[in-house]
Amino acid sequence: MAAAASSTDRPGALEITRRLAEICGPPFARFAGPADEVAGRPARWVAVPGGPHAAAEVLRLAAAHDLTVVPRGAGTKIDWGAAPAQLDIMLDTGRLAGVWHEPQGSPTAEVGAGTPLRAVQATLERTGQRLPVDPPSPGATLGGVLAADEAGPLRQRHGSPCAQLVGVRYLDADGELVSLGEAGAALLGRAAPVVGGGSGGTVPSGRAGPGGGAAALFGAGDLPGLDLARLLCGSQGGLGVLVSATMRVQAVPAGRLWVTRPVWTPLEVHDLVRTVLAARLDPAAIELDLPVPVPLPRRRVHPDHPSVSGRPDHPATARRAGGPAAAGSLLVLLEGGPADVVERAERLVALLGRETVVSHAAPEWWGRYPFGPGDTALRIEVPISDLHAAVYALRDAAGGPVPIRGSAGVGTVHAALPGALAPDRVASILAAVRGVLLARQGRCVVVAAPAPVRWAVDLWGELPTLPRLRAAKEHLDPHQRLAPGRLPGGL
Numbered sequence: 001m002a003a004a005a006s007s008t009d010r011p012g013a014l015e016i017t018r019r020l021a022e023i024c025g026p027p028f029a030r031f032a033g034p035a036d037e038v039a040g041r042p043a044r045w046v047a048v049p050g051g052p053h054a055a056a057e058v059l060r061l062a063a064a065h066d067l068t069v070v071p072r073g074a075g076t077k078i079d080w081g082a083a084p085a086q087l088d089i090m091l092d093t094g095r096l097a098g099v100w101h102e103p104q105g106s107p108t109a110e111v112g113a114g115t116p117l118r119a120v121q122a123t124l125e126r127t128g129q130r131l132p133v134d135p136p137s138p139g140a141t142l143g144g145v146l147a148a149d150e151a152g153p154l155r156q157r158h159g160s161p162c163a164q165l166v167g168v169r170y171l172d173a174d175g176e177l178v179s180l181g182e183a184g185a186a187l188l189g190r191a192a193p194v195v196g197g198g199s200g201g202t203v204p205s206g207r208a209g210p211g212g213g214a215a216a217l218f219g220a221g222d223l224p225g226l227d228l229a230r231l232l233c234g235s236q237g238g239l240g241v242l243v244s245a246t247m248r249v250q251a252v253p254a255g256r257l258w259v260t261r262p263v264w265t266p267l268e269v270h271d272l273v274r275t276v277l278a279a280r281l282d283p284a285a286i287e288l289d290l291p292v293p294v295p296l297p298r299r300r301v302h303p304d305h306p307s308v309s310g311r312p313d314h315p316a317t318a319r320r321a322g323g324p325a326a327a328g329s330l331l332v333l334l335e336g337g338p339a340d341v342v343e344r345a346e347r348l349v350a351l352l353g354r355e356t357v358v359s360h361a362a363p364e365w366w367g368r369y370p371f372g373p374g375d376t377a378l379r380i381e382v383p384i385s386d387l388h389a390a391v392y393a394l395r396d397a398a399g400g401p402v403p404i405r406g407s408a409g410v411g412t413v414h415a416a417l418p419g420a421l422a423p424d425r426v427a428s429i430l431a432a433v434r435g436v437l438l439a440r441q442g443r444c445v446v447v448a449a450p451a452p453v454r455w456a457v458d459l460w461g462e463l464p465t466l467p468r469l470r471a472a473k474e475h476l477d478p479h480q481r482l483a484p485g486r487l488p489g490g491l
Contacts, residue, residue, distance in 0.1 A: 073141030085485035113143030162233035286409030382442030
């Protein structure tokens, strides 16, 4: 294996391998293989520590040998964002797993960073509870979700996963274990979207602690803000290695209904979202799906055949809707007591019109990204009043409809460009869309892309908070050992 060969060529490589095996156990330390890479950058070693102490020892070993470290959870988003400038040790968090402090009725639960989110929800469900977190990445770990601040439909009511965070245990670049909680942590200044999924990651405007503290770093006027426990959200492992997180939990809602309304234009989506929000029906989610129209088969197909039945562009569907085929769907999720949910759904149907349908189950596309492997995936964040302008701008720049899906109620959606598009074509589309968004205080970020596109285009666009992010990186990881280059600006 190429990675293994390059590792053995490094002076002291065998000694590093031996020490990793001592720390993690022989089955859990090895030379990296072909699949051990981050956004195309291969690792040299893989270490799977069995607990916080072992993970700290891995980081201390890396510091002693001037090695870089990138954490990995389930790897569901390992190709998101920029490739690290260097990747020596991939620190797999799979053994930093478990759910603790979750007695029935407790408002919080502590969860190991390497715990699959599905396992967390299954464990909590036994006590009638859940995390109000639903990221689209199947199999993702809680640590990976927080590192990307990846949010799903429930962000409408509950915000991003990092909004549910009340405490963390993490390892700094020197391998020191830091525990921070809502009760006693230092405060940070205002945060702004930087890197994560969903509503975006956050970059702190200050940090308390040795070395002058937050006031020395950013100025005392910036202090009244977020809890320091949320520092790592959206940082993709570039500011610390998450060990565990204490999250808010809530009772599983007894009733859930999905209210679906076909939509014909992005401008109509704007009007419908305003109507839903103005009605004060407390929606748990407001999601939009604008698929690319697919021509119906030319040959004669029975209208009830599964390949065409129920499609929004099918003539029968259009007739039922009383007009031309719909371009997509707007869905509103209502949660709460069964009777209350039914009453709110009836009010919503009266507001949205006769095309509206109520269902006890979500559609197949719910909570899924519109992009797949090999696509260029975009995330658009814009005030909801300007979401339609962003959709039109993307269509115009791309020369036709582009699949768009996401949380219309908060102005965060994802889009997919074909992976076959040349890098210069993607760059021109980004420039056009970002030009429209700039005047509307919006952003367009490249979430994932084929390697030629990733290396050729600006993934992040204009980032006013970059100086603060740079200051935070220099303060927390001055030797650039944690995921160097993964953050915006090559940090």
